[in-house]
Amino acid sequence: xxxxxxxxxxxxxxxxxxxxxxxxxxxxxxVSFTEGDNLDIINYMVKKIINLRIMDDENKVMxxxxxxxxxSILSISQFTLYAxxxxxxxxxxxKALNGEEAVKLYDLFNQKLKKFxxxxxxxxxxxxxxxxxNDGPITILLEKENV
Numbered sequence: 483x484x485x486x487x488x489x490x491x492x493x494x495x496x497x498x499x500x501x502x503x504x505x506x507x508x509x510x511x512x513v514s515f516t517e518g519d520n521l522d523i524i525n526y527m528v529k530k531i532i533n534l535r536i537m538d539d540e541n542k543v544m545x546x547x548x549x550x551x552x553x554s555i556l557s558i559s560q561f562t563l564y565a566x567x568x569x570x571x572x573x574x575x576x577k578a579l580n581g582e583e584a585v586k587l588y589d590l591f592n593q594k595l596k597k598f599x600x601x602x603x604x605x606x607x608x609x610x611x612x613x614x615x616n617d618g619p620i621t622i623l624l625e626k627e628n629v
Contacts, residue, residue: 483519483527483587484563486512487622489536493556493614495604502610503602508553510614514563515579515587518628524587526626528594531555536620544620554600558612559588581607 487509494504511531537546537553548555561584565573579587585606595601604610 483516483523483626484514485527485531485624486560486563487531487534487536487624488512488614489617489620490556491615491617493612495556495558496611496613497605497608499611503556503558503604505554505556505600505602507551507617508548508555508599510556510558510612512558512560512563513588513591514560515584516564516577516627517579519579519587520628521590523626523628524591524594527624528591528598530624530626531595532598534622534624536622548599552599554602555595556602556604556614557588557592557595558604558610559584559606 490508490510492506493510494501532549533547535547536544537548537551539545561575561578564578565575566577567573588606592601592603
């Protein structure tokens with residue numbers, strides 16, 4: 483599982499020019515799954531994301547979590563995080579989990595996050611337009627593999 487965490491001042495996602503998900507101050511996540519991803523990996527990633535200390539404290543030091551600042555999350559499915567560009571110029575997505583299985587894990591991931599913070603999402607598999615104001619900019623890549 484791979485997740486790009488971006489600290490944002492605001493973010494939104496549109497489908498057919500209509501906003502379907504948004505967040506104010508918090509995180510925008512790009513989320514992707516691969517073969518072998520499971521509940522243990524999802525639980526690990528949720529714990530890591532909600533406790534990640536990349537929000538500023540009163541001294542402008544990244545010392546607080548999204549829980550501490552009572553922020554929210556915009557979660558976007560992004561199978562292209564598993565693009566393989568080692569051969570040629572056209573990426574291969576063979577490592578990305580098929581949509582039927584990935585949507586189940588994506589929904590479970592978001593349900594788990596919602597137990598801790600408000601979460602809005604895009605629409606899995608849709609053509610989406612994502613807008614954000616990256617704060618910092620702060621962008622962190624998290625990855626957890628089934629070992």
